[in-house]
């Protein structure tokens with residue numbers, strides 16, 4: 316086991332909305348070791364992006380602690396926060412909308428370096444931009460191109476290059492391959508893997524695609540309605556999912572093999588609203604094992620041994 | 632190939648878009664057929680021409696910039712390209728329906744879902760308003776939505792439910808062919824599973840033929856009988872699902888399978904297809920895949936490979952398999 320780099324404790328992010336308080340992230344805790352990848356999965360709106368953003372203080376958390384290298388970074392003042400953010404970066408899903416269309420590839424990658432006043436001379440700056448382009452496999456001839464002239468795969472490489480420019484240790488990857496075709500997706504996944512090894516990076520990898528998450532993660536956390544309901548090493552999660560929601564989620568993945576028929580669990584209904592959620596288990600309404608206790612008491616994420624954690628009254 | 636055996640028979644379909652940056656060769660000499668009750672998976676990367684083919688069948692290609700340059704589309708034995716716009720309007724919805732990726736492109740936000748289904752029924756069948764409303768409610772129940780909700784508006788439904796309403800509209804007149812263009816791409820996996828399950832049931836119940844456009848080979852394995860793999864505007868491999876998954880022949884198809892992370896095994900690195908999708912205004916000479924093909928030969932950049940039947944019912948456009956064919 317590696318050293319712990321990040322520790323998220325009882326993280327909460329609530330949004331005030333017209334309908335009431337929206338519990339986007341509701342008491343989430345997990346750790347990530349140096350050089351490892353935690354995969355965060357779950358369906359649309361369950362709070363994955365908000366978790367990633369709250370850790371980086373893009374959204375200031377409502378409550379909780381984010382311990383990075385043994386310091387609670389939520390306590391940092393503006394100045395320290397800015398320094399800290401050099402070490403912690405984010406890559407977004409849609410490489411198109413997240414890149415300023417008026418900036419060239421050079422300017423896009425140089426931008427974080429300018430902002431943080433890292434290099435004194437133009438030639439130092441330009442060397443670093445070229446170096447980062449090499450790192451992410453962007454051809455040097457593209458240095459003066461604009462995002463709209465490039466395909467999705469290359470645009471995502473720019474997003475990654477921007478994140479890498481400041482030599483971070485930790486990167487939140489928020490659906491970095493979801494907008495890409497499988498062929499390009501495979502290229503980017505291989506790149507992320509290579510960079511992790513080469514630079515010793517630590518990732519929080521957010522995705523709704525379970526085969527992708529299984530491929531990249533050391534540990535997987537499954538989120539439902541703002542909470543982590545199961546966390547375990549990637550192998551155990553797939554071999555023997557414990558939470559009824561994880562079981563349904565894994566059984567729903569269409570497998571690209573013929574004859575590989577899995578027992579499919581079709582869930583009734585939809586995810587309930589995260590606005591003013593009632594007490595009890597968020598999965599109550601869709602769970603076939605539900606009992607009265609599930610409606611009354613919110614199950615805690617408990618250690619069930621072998622580094623596995625499950626939030627269900629009936630999994631011990 | 633007899634024209635009557637197949638429900639749909641597309642021959643040499645070629646569709647171009649005229650744009651500022653040149654002519655987009657969106658569909659290039661495409662051949663495809665689909666039988667009664669069959670579900671065909673139609674797979675390819677972004678820009679391969681899947682949606683354009685579907686719009687071509689429906690005669691809904693935006694013109695300009697789009698134009699059907701060549702080809703024939705036989706549906707129930709008649710060439711759709713010879714139909715008038717009025718005849719096509721009758722066919723759309725009653726005989727061929729299309730389901731789009733985003734349900735909101737097909738739903739009217741200011742009309743109740745019940746009325747939207749009823750309207751489709753009234754458009755094609757001579758029925759009273761009461762009869763249409765009754766059938767609309769039945770269709771809602773068929774797709775697993777309580778009939779009391781007929782008076783609700785689209786925004787009152789979740790994404791998965793909206794897509795079911797679209798399916799209810801598509802099925803309302805019992806068409807013989809449904810073209811579903813990435814119908815579940817916008818949905819979460821557990822909701823996708825609900826919708827796919829529904830489509831499977833309905834297909835059996837109504838014996839509808841279906842073209843399932845998708846980039847997800849998992850979905851194809853689950854619900855399709857046959858698969859056509861499309862690359863740069865034409866079909867480069869076609870087979871029944873078993874043959875294609877157990878014995879993919881075209882190097883592009885092989886690469887596609889290798890790119891998907893496997894759920895059951897450890898892979899340090901994914902095998903990737905190198906390079907990028909070709910520029911649709913300037914397709915490579917010869918085989919359009921040759922610049923990216925790990926097994927490309929001299930010939931591949933010079934000549935376009937013809938379709939060959941490697942095993943009964945398994946077709947591929949690739950010179951690598953020519954010899955096998957002649958044996």
Ligand SMILES: Nc1ncnc2c1ncn2[C@@H]1O[C@H](COP(=O)(O)OP(=O)(O)OP(=O)(O)O)[C@@H](O)[C@H]1O
Pocket residue numbers: 330331332337338339357358359360361362363364365366523589
């Ligand atoms: N700025 C905001 N103001 C109000 N509500 C928000 C805001 N950002 C997110 N939410 C809500 O918080 C919840 C969690 O959203 P989040 O974007 O974290 O989900 P997600 O798991 O990333 O979903 P997706 O897979 O669709 O990206 C959702 O209900 C969302 O509508």
Ligand SMILES: Nc1ncnc2c1ncn2[C@@H]1O[C@H](COP(=O)(O)OP(=O)(O)OP(=O)(O)O)[C@@H](O)[C@H]1O
Pocket residue numbers: 648649650655656657675676677678679680681682683684693696697911
């Ligand atoms: N209205 C249009 N005008 C100009 N070009 C178009 C138009 N519609 C499509 N194209 C081009 O035609 C080609 C085929 O597009 P099409 O939408 O059929 O692909 P697709 O296989 O459905 O892709 P996707 O998986 O992204 O939906 C692409 O190069 C596309 O850019």
Ligand SMILES: [Mg+2]
Pocket residue numbers: 363364365
């Ligand atoms: Mg998100």
Ligand SMILES: [Mg+2]
Pocket residue numbers: 681682683812
């Ligand atoms: Mg399309």
